[in-house]
Amino acid sequence: MFLLAQLAGCGGSSSTSTPGGNTITTSGSNVAALTVNSGPPELQSAGGALNTGFMSMSLCAPGTSTCQTVNFVAVDTGSSGIRILKSNLSVSLPNETDSSGNTIAECNQFVDGFTWGPVQLADVTFPGTSETASSVPIQIVDDSNSFTGAPGSCTNGSAGSDNNIVGLGAYAILGIGNFRQDCGLACTLTFFGPSGNPGLYYTCPGGVCNPVAVSIAQQLQNPVAMFATDNNGSIIELPTVSTDGGTVNGSVVFGIGTQTNNGLGNATMLTLDSNGLMTTLFGPAQTAYPGSFIDAGSNGIFFLDTATNGIPTCPTNPSLYCPSTTLNLQATNQGLNGTSSVVKFNIGNAETLPGSGAVSEFGGVFDVPSPLFDFGLPFFYGRNVFTGIEGVSNGQPTDTGQFVAY
Amino acid sequence: MISRSQSRSIALFAVAVVFFSSLPAHASLGGDPSSVQTDAQQLKSSVRVTQSANYTVHEMQVQGATVREYIAGGKVFGITWEGQARPDLQQLLGPYYARVTQAVEQYKAQHPGRHPISIQQPDLVVQMGGHQRAFSGRAYIPNMVPSSVRAEEIR
Numbered sequence: 001m002f003l004l005a006q007l008a009g010c011g012g013s014s015s016t017s018t019p020g021g022n023t024i025t026t027s028g029s030n031v032a033a034l035t036v037n038s039g040p041p042e043l044q045s046a047g048g049a050l051n052t053g054f055m056s057m058s059l060c061a062p063g064t065s066t067c068q069t070v071n072f073v074a075v076d077t078g079s080s081g082i083r084i085l086k087s088n089l090s091v092s093l094p095n096e097t098d099s100s101g102n103t104i105a106e107c108n109q110f111v112d113g114f115t116w117g118p119v120q121l122a123d124v125t126f127p128g129t130s131e132t133a134s135s136v137p138i139q140i141v142d143d144s145n146s147f148t149g150a151p152g153s154c155t156n157g158s159a160g161s162d163n164n165i166v167g168l169g170a171y172a173i174l175g176i177g178n179f180r181q182d183c184g185l186a187c188t189l190t191f192f193g194p195s196g197n198p199g200l201y202y203t204c205p206g207g208v209c210n211p212v213a214v215s216i217a218q219q220l221q222n223p224v225a226m227f228a229t230d231n232n233g234s235i236i237e238l239p240t241v242s243t244d245g246g247t248v249n250g251s252v253v254f255g256i257g258t259q260t261n262n263g264l265g266n267a268t269m270l271t272l273d274s275n276g277l278m279t280t281l282f283g284p285a286q287t288a289y290p291g292s293f294i295d296a297g298s299n300g301i302f303f304l305d306t307a308t309n310g311i312p313t314c315p316t317n318p319s320l321y322c323p324s325t326t327l328n329l330q331a332t333n334q335g336l337n338g339t340s341s342v343v344k345f346n347i348g349n350a351e352t353l354p355g356s357g358a359v360s361e362f363g364g365v366f367d368v369p370s371p372l373f374d375f376g377l378p379f380f381y382g383r384n385v386f387t388g389i390e391g392v393s394n395g396q397p398t399d400t401g402q403f404v405a406y
Numbered sequence: 407m408i409s410r411s412q413s414r415s416i417a418l419f420a421v422a423v424v425f426f427s428s429l430p431a432h433a434s435l436g437g438d439p440s441s442v443q444t445d446a447q448q449l450k451s452s453v454r455v456t457q458s459a460n461y462t463v464h465e466m467q468v469q470g471a472t473v474r475e476y477i478a479g480g481k482v483f484g485i486t487w488e489g490q491a492r493p494d495l496q497q498l499l500g501p502y503y504a505r506v507t508q509a510v511e512q513y514k515a516q517h518p519g520r521h522p523i524s525i526q527q528p529d530l531v532v533q534m535g536g537h538q539r540a541f542s543g544r545a546y547i548p549n550m551v552p553s554s555v556r557a558e559e560i561r
Contacts, residue, residue, distance in 0.1 A: 039518065047516055047518065108538075109538070374535060
């Protein structure tokens with residue numbers, strides 16, 4: 001599925017990105033508040049949220065003014081679709097059903113677990129903005145066992161559950177990544193099995209759950225793609241972190257180049273492959289690591305391993321880096337379009353850094369099964385990062401046009 | 407999403423058999439490899455066998471993912487997966503599944519937030535990462551890896 005990046009020399013520009021100096025838009029019809037802090041009360045006994053950007057969102061029963069404001073919604077550019085804990089949903093929403101009236105449910109995967117629950121429909125708005133997405137399929141993460149329990153075919157695909165507040169790390173996840181739906185054409189296939197439908201969507205007639213094919217429209221949608229305007233992507237704007245462990249405030253701006261406040265400006269655009277991936281070059285030999293990505297839903301900068309970069313891991317946690325002093329590093333990201341951009345980032349000692357709030361030097365290992373880069377939220381501090389959504393043709397996602405720019 | 411390493415192949419055998427069965431089944435970590443014929447019988451896809459100097463790799467497609475089993479001394483010492491969805495980890499990790507789940511849950515309970523998983527125990531290494539549409543992972547048993555094989559070859 002991965003397409004090799006074009007090497008420099010085939011056109012495209014290059015630039016260097018050093019964090020800081022970015023202009024943060026604070027108000028506008030397309031501007032929503034974004035806060036990085038230790039998260040909701042329920043997470044404090046677990047240590048609090050680390051490098052998680054929270055927003056507020058309003059859900060209404062479709063076509064009505066029966067609405068609810070949801071706080072502590074974690075923004076995620078590595079996924080598409082809205083998922084909310086059942087325990088935090090106080091407005092009654094209609095189930096999405098198939099042609100036989102069976103409720104459609106989903107087994108969604110995150111890196112550290114699954115979410116399971118029915119798909120319901122909601123009108124979605126964002127406080128402070130005029131953006132509206134109508135009748136959006138969203139997932140109700142069933143942390144109160146109000147729906148049929150997750151089948152083995154769902155739970156066995158993960159080592160652990162995100163079907164609770166601590167696992168999910170927020171009251172809801174707002175997936176506003178590069179794709180218009182969470183699954184795309186693969187989940188429309190009627191063949192299940194090798195190279196077929198991955199089986200994320202289910203119906204449970206009589207309490208027995210089996211995977212089903214769903215249409216593009218039935219899948220969880222990237223709500224930005226459903227706005228009437230400002231619907232081609234979004235910008236995450238966060239300042240640099242002056243004191244690790246504290247709160248930083250920024251914005252999520254909807255639309256790219258649709259208003260005077262959301263143009264690309266000097267940002268460098270890197271196009272991405274059909275999985276939203278790019279290539280990162282690193283080290284004295286500028287070794288290429290394809291399959292890398294930028295993801296606001298990841299809470300650190302995870303890259304390579306000690307054998308590759310020489311950075312020691314922590315005695316108490318071999319998945320995190322613990323250099324004796326903070327390292328100032330740089331890497332080069334390269335898009336499918338041949339455009340490259342050097343990025344500077346810092347890695348500090350994870351054992352001495354604060355464990356919650358905004359921590360810009362938090363990082364660790366990523367070498368599964370090949371070494372690559374996962375630029376999480378620390379990448380976003382001091383940079384305005386644009387997430388461009390794939391195109392659409394005749395109602396079908398095109399798997400082209402998706403990009404990241406900064 | 408990942409460029410594959412060049413395995414030191416001596417010979418490559420490709421077996422393409424199609425059967426109409428819907429039950430995926432494959433070997434578990436640390437266990438005996440199922441035969442290529444059994445895998446092919448129970449999967450609607452081919453099983454690609456790669457022979458290397460120190461180990462054999464069985465590569466197969468399962469629902470949503472590509473799975474590779476690394477076999478030496480008659481045992482599966484390592485497993486990797488990559489794809490749009492994770493495969494059946496309970497089956498792949500076998501007796502180690504419960505332990506991996508416990509380690510993941512324990513870490514989450516003390517550190518809310520999403521990031522790659524890395525479990526390193528003397529007799530078990532499990533790493534998982536990625537995001538929606540692009541998941542990957544590796545699991546191996548260090549003392550079952552042939553001495554001439556580097557862990558990085560399990561990919």
